[in-house]
Amino acid sequence: MKTLNLLTLILTIVGGINWGLVGFAEFDLVAALFGPGSGLSRTVYSLVGLSALYQLIPLTKAFKIDEPHAEAAHRV
Secondary structure: OHHHHHHHHHHHHHHHHHHHHHHHHOOOHHHHHHOOOOHHHHHHHHHHHHHHHHOHHHHHHHHHHHHHHHHHHHHO
16 A cells, blocks of 8 residues: 555656646646657556545545644644
């Protein structure tokens, strides 16, 4: 599970960097490496998207762990 979490986190970061390049420089690194609209590009985009969805699991767990602390801070 730890390996999957690390892999999906890396893919999510790669996707974020790619979107940053698209937004700031109008340069799509994935398309430049694998060809625009190619099967490999679509695979990379799909894996990045699935990785982002998977990263919602640790995010929701992190909110649940911190929840009692947040409630205690509001009571003070």
